[in-house]
Amino acid sequence: xxxxxxxxxxxxxxxxxxxxxxxxxxxxxxxxxxxxxxxxxxxxxxxxxxxxxxxxxxxxxxxxxxxxxxxxxxxxxxxxxxxxxxxxxxxxxxxxxx
Amino acid sequence: xxxxxxxxxxxxxxxxxxxxxxxxxxxxxxxxxxxxxxxxxxxxxxxxxxxxxxxxxxxxxxxxxxxxxxxxxxxxxxxxxxxxxxxxxxxxxxxxxxxxxxxxxxxxxxxxxxxxxxxxxxxxxxxxxxxxxxxxxxxxxxxxxxxxxxxxxxxxxxxxxxxxxxxxxxxxxxxxxxxxxxxxxxx
Numbered sequence: 001x002x003x004x005x006x007x008x009x010x011x012x013x014x015x016x017x018x019x020x021x022x023x024x025x026x027x028x029x030x031x032x033x034x035x036x037x038x039x040x041x042x043x044x045x046x047x048x049x050x051x052x053x054x055x056x057x058x059x060x061x062x063x064x065x066x067x068x069x070x071x072x073x074x075x076x077x078x079x080x081x082x083x084x085x086x087x088x089x090x091x092x093x094x095x096x097x098x
Numbered sequence: 099x100x101x102x103x104x105x106x107x108x109x110x111x112x113x114x115x116x117x118x119x120x121x122x123x124x125x126x127x128x129x130x131x132x133x134x135x136x137x138x139x140x141x142x143x144x145x146x147x148x149x150x151x152x153x154x155x156x157x158x159x160x161x162x163x164x165x166x167x168x169x170x171x172x173x174x175x176x177x178x179x180x181x182x183x184x185x186x187x188x189x190x191x192x193x194x195x196x197x198x199x200x201x202x203x204x205x206x207x208x209x210x211x212x213x214x215x216x217x218x219x220x221x222x223x224x225x226x227x228x229x230x231x232x233x234x235x236x237x238x239x240x241x242x243x244x245x246x247x248x249x250x251x252x253x254x255x256x257x258x259x260x261x262x263x264x265x266x267x268x269x270x271x272x273x274x275x276x277x278x279x280x281x282x283x284x285x
Contacts, residue, residue, distance in 0.1 A: 011110065
């Protein structure tokens with residue numbers, strides 16, 4: 001396992017990556033939607049996102065809308081590649097070639 | 099990692115992907131409900147008013163574009179939960195373009211007969227959903243084909259009641275698709 005694979009091997013980070021992978025290319029979701037969807041606290045999600053952002057797997061964009069802070073999340077193309085590679089690894093294990 | 103752990107992780111990934119896809123796709127249902135109301139009102143009016151219905155259609159189209167713009171702003175704009183990719187915005191523009199095309203063609207060809215107006219709008223709507231399905235959900239393509247079939251059957255079987263047939267079949271189809279989106283549950 002390389003560093004990226006180890007990073008997303010953690011269950012919560014894997015769910016974050018998978019949830020963002022559902023979006024079409026160019027789409028972004030609100031931080032609060034993802035927190036609600038994955039039943040995570042804001043602090044917990046924020047901490048995992050910081051690690052994923054640092055590894056350039058997830059893009060975090062912040063903006064003010066009507067003077068209120070809003071955070072948009074999306075998967076980077078590198079993040080998508082890492083996730084697909086990880087899924088291929090899992091499939092290899094299931095097929096008994098791991 | 100053993101096979102059992104790998105299978106569990108694959109299941110977790112599928113559940114997370116499905117959860118987000120369901121959540122962000124659910125809002126699309128409101129667009130179909132709005133379309134159901136405008137579609138049914140328009141074609142029932144066409145059946146009822148006859149030649150004068152073309153003016154009602156221009157008004158309904160303006161209302162429809164306005165309602166869709168408000169819904170898009172509410173759900174998919176910077177205030178909403180999701181920012182749609184460029185392809186989503188382009189599809190929205192396609193529908194606006196198709197509406198302008200219908201209005202221009204209707205006016206330039208001087209279409210006033212309820213049957214002609216019905217054929218123009220219903221067939222263009224079918225084409226629009228077919229095109230939308232080619233870059234989005236295949237369900238949109240099925241809806242497009244359904245609209246074409248309903249129009250054809252109405253035209254051949256009961257031409258004098260064509261607007262009413264299209265109003266009911268299309269209205270029910272939009273309603274069903276809209277409700278199916280809104281009632282989507284996570285797997």
